[in-house]
Amino acid sequence: MKKLLVFTIFTLLILLPHTTLATPEFGKKESRNCDYCHISGDYTKLNSRGEYYLKHNFSFEGYKEKIEKGEGIGEKLYMRYCQGCHGEVNDYFKNKEINEEVISVIKSGKMPPNIKLDLNDTEIKALAKYVGYWCNLCHGKMLPNPEEREIHAEGHPSSLKHGEFWCLNCHNLNDRDYLKLINGKLIPFNQSPELCGECHGQVYNEWKEEIHGRWVGSINNPIADVICVDCHNPHSPKFSPIEPMPTPQEKLLSFEPANYRNIAIAVVAISVLLMAYAGSGRR
Amino acid sequence: MKDSRRNFIKKIAMLGFSPLAFKIPVIDVSFEELMQKHFKEMSEEEKREVIERLEREYKEKYGIDVKIKTTPAKEGVVWGYALNIQKCIGCRRCVYACVKENNQSRGSKNDPTIPAIQWIRVIRVEKAKLNPETKAKADFRVGFGEVRAGIDIEVTEHYYSPDKVPEKDYFYIPIQCQQCERPPCVKVCPTKATWKEPDGIIVIDYNWCIGCRYCMAACPYWARHFNWTEPYIEAEEINTNMHYLGNRLRMKGVVEKCTFCIQRTREGRFPACVEICPVGARKFGNLLDPESEIRKILESKRVFRLKEEAGTQPKFFYFMD
Incomplete structure (x- = not known):
């Protein structure tokens, strides 16, 4: 029994570091994540990039990305530089808004392959537009934290003014x-x-x-x-007040009934006087 | 003495001919315009001639190429309008979109006697006045037995200008031509220059309008506006998509009003005020189509019309959610 326990502990001790810190030396050397060479979700298989790496003496030298599939500049660039780690962009977010955060992150040089050097400003902009505010671009690489708290992340809605929601x-x-x-x-x-x-x-x-x-x-x-x-911002659905356009110049006639009454009295009075005058003349 | 008498006669003669000498226009109307038939009596050929003349005249006056249409009403269509007063924020965007679309006089900045004409008038109403518990005030007109609430639109605020709209205790009612089914303005016109088209729009033939302004007095909604002066509009601000009965350029001395953007709606587009409304308070559609949005609104919402007691039967409805 003791033997079995010792055996299990030893096995676990040997296995655990390998499963958790399974970044192989190739990954460290190239500073790439698993998805760059393996097919996402099934890491026992290599993608075309990984196969090239394996067949060419563990080097990317001379490797050319298959970028013909992409339609716009943004999509081509994304497939070349980002898709390896971030995976495919959700269709809903594609080409909707320019994600300013992506631009600043690329320019800061934080992205592992130093793509800042390869791209000019218009190309970075096209890339940021293609990605848009796609949630899994960041959240796909983060551990979920269900705790209710204030969010302080650039390029992320920080406040929620929609009922008592989280x-x-x-x-x-x-x-x-x-x-x-x-x-x-x-x-x-x-x-x-x-x-x-x-x-x-x-x-x-x-x-x-x-x-x-x-x-x-x-x-x-x-x-x-x-x-x-x-039309409605889901994080703050209330519309803010806006400035009205200038007031009209044209003055309209006032139709107050009081005015009409005065006119009517005047008309009646004048006609009575006229009739009286005409009557006196006939006599 | 002789000399002076001759001079005197000369002066008199010169005075008599002076209008010609200084080219003072006595009647600024071409012969064709003077002899023009009523629009409803014109043949297609005559309509085309009139359109050509107008396009030529506008080209001479403003130096722009315009397209004037005479698109007739479609069969089986009666236009109706619905406005959600609960949503309207009184921003007057519709007023200025209308001016831009319909070539109203912009008002001269140099000459204050040339006013800007606007077909939409937005009035501001205090919410408290609609509360039956409010004490009766001078501008209450409608009383239902013991309850005295409501507003008299004739004594409401037209010239409000706060920094931001909507304001807390007010709501806003935009008023424009209500396209009445029994239009009093048409009844009083002595020259039949204004009439109801088959699709329910009240139109004016500006060339037949004599400027008597009876229609303005007859209209209970302030919908009609008179060109007291030659309208002032910059050539580059003119909307060149025109309709003979709608937004073609007007002249001094004629009455004009909203035509539900006849140049747009007869081509299946929404009126300019519907398109611009930032809160989606304005709805427009065919009253004869039971599937149309306007019919659904009339069936499912609380709807009222302005001055219903006048019996004009407007096709412009106001509603609340």
Whole structure:
């Protein structure tokens, strides 16, 4: 029995460091994460990059990325420099907004392959635009912390002025590319109205019947692809007051009934006088 | 003496001809314009001639190429408008979008006698006045038995200008042409220069308007506006997409008003005020289409019309959520 216990402890002692600190020397040497050479999720297999590395005497020298697949400059650059570690960008976030944080991180030189040197400003901008504010760009590489707290991260919404809510009432803890309904069902960001509708049912129904919202497009095809968050900021839904445009110059006639009464009295008085005058003349 | 008499006659003669000498325009109207038929009686050929003449005149006056349309009303369409007064924040964006779209006089900065004309008027109303428990004040007109609440729009604030809108204790009612089903303005026009089109829009043929302003007196909604002076508009600010009955350039001495942006709506586009509204308070659509948004609003919301007791039956509805 004692032998078995000692054996297990020894086995664990030998195995544990290897599983937790499994960055092999190749990874350290190239300062790359696992996903760079292995297929994400199944690290027993190598991707094309890893295969090249293996076949060319553990060196990337002469390796050319297959970047023909990408359409825009941003996508090509992403596939060459970022996809290895960060994985594929969620379609919903692609080419939506320029992520300023990405620009500053690349320029600071914090990214492992020093891509700051290779790219000019327009290319970095294209890359930041392609990625957009894609949650898993950072959260995919972070351990989830479900504790309720203030968030201090650049390029991240810091305050939440939407009822008594906390991020994880709507966002999913383990995969931030999804939102979570009350029943636990995960929905992608482009189906967010379903989530909004859980509290704002009446407005949600009106929106579905196309009687809520700003009208754009033509009369026959009114609200085209506009969802709640296109107009309402989900983290601070209240609209701030705006400045009114200048007051009108033109003065309109006052239609106060009192004025009419005076005019009516005057007209009656004058006509009575005229009639009296005409009557006196006939006599 | 002889000399002076001759001089006197000369002077008289010169005085008589002086309008010609100084080119003082006695009647600034071309012969074609003078002989122009009423729009409803024109044949297609005559319409085309008038459009050509107008386009030529605008080119001469402002140096711009414009396109004037005479698009007729579609069958099976009656336009209706709905405005959510609970959402309106009184920002007057609609007023200025309308001015830009419909070529109203901008008002001259140098000459204060040339005013800016606006077809939309936004009034501000105190919320407290709608509370039945408020004590009766002079501007209360509507009383329902014991309850005295409501507003008389004729004594409300048109010229409010706070730093930021919306203000806490007020709501706002934009008023423009209500496109009445029984329009009093059409009834009083002595020259039949204004009439109701088959799609429910009240239009004006500016060339037939004599400027008597009876319609302005008849309209209970301040919807009609008179060009007291030659309208002032910079050539580069002119919207060249024009309709004969809508936003074509007006002249001195004619009445004008909102036409639901006839040049846009007859092509299936929304009016300019609907497009600009930042809060989506304005809704527009076909009243005859049971599937249209406007019908759904009229069926499901609390709707009222301005001065319903006047019996004008406006096709402009106000609603609340």
